[in-house]
Amino acid sequence: DNPINVISWNSGSHSYDVLTIANGGSISSSSCGTLAITANEIIVQSGGSINADSIVWDGQGHGGDEATSANGAAGTGTAGGAGHAGAGGNGGGSAGNGGLTYGTGTECGSSGGNVTGSNPTEGGRGGIEVVLVAGVIAVDGAITSNGEDSDHGQVAPGGTGIGGHGAGGGSGGSLMLKANTITIGATGSVHSRGGAGGDGADGTQSGVGIGMHD
Numbered sequence: 630d631n632p633i634n635v636i637s638w639n640s641g642s643h644s645y646d647v648l649t650i651a652n653g654g655s656i657s658s659s660s661c662g663t664l665a666i667t668a669n670e671i672i673v674q675s676g677g678s679i680n681a682d683s684i685v686w687d688g689q690g691h692g693g694d695e696a697t698s699a700n701g702a703a704g705t706g707t708a709g710g711a712g713h714a715g716a717g718g719n720g721g722g723s724a725g726n727g728g729l730t731y732g733t734g735t736e737c738g739s740s741g742g743n744v745t746g747s748n749p750t751e752g753g754r755g756g757i758e759v760v761l762v763a764g765v766i767a768v769d770g771a772i773t774s775n776g777e778d779s780d781h782g783q784v785a786p787g788g789t790g791i792g793g794h795g796a797g798g799g800s801g802g803s804l805m806l807k808a809n810t811i812t813i814g815a816t817g818s819v820h821s822r823g824g825a826g827g828d829g830a831d832g833t834q835s836g837v838g839i840g841m842h843d
Contacts, residue, residue, distance in 0.1 A: 633677070640664050640757065645671075648763075650770060652676030658757055661685045661737045665760040670767075671808075675816045677770035681802055683777035683824070685755035688739025692717045692797035693726025697746040708742030710826055711755055711776060711800035717741070718826065720797060727797075734803050741779045741797025741824065748785065748793025753777030753824035756802030766808040768817035774802035776823040782830035795827025 632651035640662030647670045650656060657680045658664045664681055673679060690712030707720030712728030719727045720742065728739055738755025756774030776799030783793040801821035813819060 638664065642667070644668065648672065650674060650677035650679065654678075655680055657681065658684060661688075661757055663758045663760055665762070667762045669763060670765045671761055671763045673768045673770040673772060673817070675769040675814070679759060679761075679772045681757045681759045681774040683754045683775065683799065684757050685737045685799070685802070686740050688737060688755055688800075689731040690717060690728035690739035690800055692728045692740070692742030692752055693720070694742045695720055695726065695744050695794060697744060697748065697794055707795045707826060707829065708744050708750075708752055708779075708797040710797040710823065711739040711741045711752070713738050713755070713800035713823070717797065717800065717823075720794075720826065728800065732803075735805065736803055738774070738776050738800035738802040738823075740799045741776070741826065744782070744794045744796050747791070748783045748830070750780035750782055750793055750796040750827055752796040753779040753799035755799040756821060758803040758805075760805045760807075762807045764809050766806055766811045767814070768812065768819060769814040770817060772804065772806075772819045774804050774821045776800045778824040779827040781827040784830045792830030794829045798824030798826045800824075
């Protein structure tokens with residue numbers, strides 16, 4: 630039983646006798662898919678983590694993109710949040726652009742919508758699926774498959790113009806823990822959460838001008 634330091638896998642299946650992730654150690658993935666770990670014991674110590682956050686681009690519940698014009702024309706707004714077990718949130722200024730509900734809780738999340746055109750911003754990426762199977766799972770650290778927060782809107786290039794709109798947050802992936810005994814300590818956490826959508830930026834005016842931008 631040698632404690633894990635830092636490992637990044639391209640998903641896939643991995644087997645151990647006793648898997649210990651010590652303080653400062655982490656297991657992560659760099660691609661969409663299922664990260665499956667089978668062991669007699671899986672121990673995530675305080676400060677250790679299994680991190681499957683912010684990986685998936687696009688996906689079945691991708692949030693709707695939103696286009697903005699150079700003059701911030703009416704009807705433009707924030708991109709939609711990604712969906713997964715529930716529908717993604719609709720962005721401001723556009724009805725029905727939240728991502729669709731899909732899946733059974735055994736798949737990757739999806740990315741939030743982007744804002745294109747003037748002052749573009751990028752949506753957050755989604756989490757993936759993590760499956761842990763063991764006789765004993767003890768969690769004093771963190772096991773997560775969270776969606777990523779999206780970009781906030783950017784101020785106008787050159788210091789004068791409309792503020793950019795925020796993009797949509799990514800959706801959480803799926804976590805499945807199967808064991809005879811599962812303990813989550815006071816410092817432990819198991820989360821699959823959606824990311825927050827970005828805030829829009831204020832309009833700016835550099836120097837003296839006839840009109841102000843909002």
